[in-house]
Amino acid sequence: MTGAGWSCVEAAAGLLGAHEREVVLGDLAESDGAAWRGLKDVLGLATRRHLELWTSWRPWAASFGLALPASLFLMGCSVVVSGEFDGLFRGTVTAAPLGFSLSKILLLICWAWIAGFAVGAISRRTLWASALTCCSPCLFCLSEWPGSWISALRLFLFLAPALWGVVAGRRKARLGLGWAIFLASTAMLVPPMLDKGGWYGLGLLWPGWFLVATARRELT
Amino acid sequence: MLGEFEYLILSAAANLGDEAYGAAMRAAIETTAGRACSLGALYTTLDRLEAKGLVETWMGEPTQQRGGRARRMVRVTGEGSRAAREFYDAVTRMSRGTAWADSRGHFPGDAA
Numbered sequence: 335m336t337g338a339g340w341s342c343v344e345a346a347a348g349l350l351g352a353h354e355r356e357v358v359l360g361d362l363a364e365s366d367g368a369a370w371r372g373l374k375d376v377l378g379l380a381t382r383r384h385l386e387l388w389t390s391w392r393p394w395a396a397s398f399g400l401a402l403p404a405s406l407f408l409m410g411c412s413v414v415v416s417g418e419f420d421g422l423f424r425g426t427v428t429a430a431p432l433g434f435s436l437s438k439i440l441l442l443i444c445w446a447w448i449a450g451f452a453v454g455a456i457s458r459r460t461l462w463a464s465a466l467t468c469c470s471p472c473l474f475c476l477s478e479w480p481g482s483w484i485s486a487l488r489l490f491l492f493l494a495p496a497l498w499g500v501v502a503g504r505r506k507a508r509l510g511l512g513w514a515i516f517l518a519s520t521a522m523l524v525p526p527m528l529d530k531g532g533w534y535g536l537g538l539l540w541p542g543w544f545l546v547a548t549a550r551r552e553l554t
Numbered sequence: 555m556l557g558e559f560e561y562l563i564l565s566a567a568a569n570l571g572d573e574a575y576g577a578a579m580r581a582a583i584e585t586t587a588g589r590a591c592s593l594g595a596l597y598t599t600l601d602r603l604e605a606k607g608l609v610e611t612w613m614g615e616p617t618q619q620r621g622g623r624a625r626r627m628v629r630v631t632g633e634g635s636r637a638a639r640e641f642y643d644a645v646t647r648m649s650r651g652t653a654w655a656d657s658r659g660h661f662p663g664d665a666a
Contacts, residue, residue, distance in 0.1 A: 353613065360616075360623030361577035386598070482587035484616055 339369025348374055349380035382469055384459075393460035396453045401464040402542055403450040406471050407538055408442070408492035411524065415442050416488035443495040445524045448517050450496035452541035455505025455548070461500070468496075514549035518542030556641040560608075562587055563599055566640040567609060567628045575614060575625040576600075600628065608634035 343362060347355045358379060362372040389391055399455040418435040454463045472490065479486040509517070525535030556564070566582040577594060579607040583591040603609045614625040630638070655661050 348560065356623050357576060357613075357626045359576075360620035360625060361580070361593060363617055363621040364577045367583070375593040378592050379597060382594045382598045462648075518619070 337369075339373070343369060343372040343376055346376040346380065350376070350383065382437055387457075392457040393463060396457040396460065397463045397467045400449060400456070401453055401468040403534070404444075404538055404541075405468040406537055407473065408446055408449070408496070409489045410543075411445070412489055412491035413441050415439055415491055419502070423451055436462065441520065441524050442492060442525055444517060444520050446492040446495040447499035447502075448521050448542050448545065449538075450499025450501075451503035451509070451545055452499075454500040455506070455508070456503075456544070458504050461504070508548055508550050509545055511546070511549040514542075514545040518546050555644070556637050559595065559599055559602060561638060561641045562589075563596065563603065564608065564630055564634055568630045568635070568638070574630075576628075577625075577657040579628065597626075600626075603634065605630060606633075608637055 344359065347359055352360060358376060362375065415435075415438050418438055422432065422435055454461065457464065475489055476486055479489065518539075519542075522539055525539075562583050563579060566579040566586075570578050570582060572640045580593065580596055581597075582590045583589065600609065600611060604611055608631060610631055611626050612631045614627040616624045653662075655658065
């Protein structure tokens, strides 16, 4: 099997894990069948492997238990924080409100990072689904936003720390226990401090305590 | 109780012995049993059989014929052999005395 057809098969095999890719491409090279059949084989196996992932609770929790509700919650928090900035720039800046506003910004960054970390750690191989469930409400809110697209950017202040968290979660999957407790405790301040979410916000505290439950315990 | 496809995989692996791996088992199933066998069905079923302890698999040596890629070798365990035997015995017992076609090659249920 050579040429463009084989290149397509090799590209599709990128959807498989490293060991399985090696085995499947070897099997196809040995059987020397038609490229379309090879492609069908690879795509069929990749689809089955992906569907298997959804038999676990993890992708459901990451996508529909966290990415979807957290994106709505964090957009609200982002608007609150950007409103704080507006207030600071319009009025006379004094030390007390500046500190209060900065602490809200830090809380937003912390909460977004925790949510991103949990999504990345809980289900690495279905990140695309979590990204979709996060983007859907974002795009909807963007389409309904009354101002210009530049002012709509205030909806997405959470994105950068959340993406940072996702990258860290994919790499490490587990935090040290001390860090996990610190972040989970800090995240508990987000709903009252940002006056957002109420019970909804409280219901979104589980990623922080999930990180505590799965944190690395140092051996003594 | 095994499924029909699981039984075919166990039989192919047992017949191929030390040469049991994906491509060879697929060829055996397609030529001998006369049924199409996708690599997706083959490898996901192999994983299931391995999880049940009915086969063992490991990565073999790369060969030139496969473009320098390794094979996933398969061996039927004792438990796998017992499960296959039970399936075969059950099908044989159930089939005893059952005539699927008469002497002229007509199948019961077909329109005359």
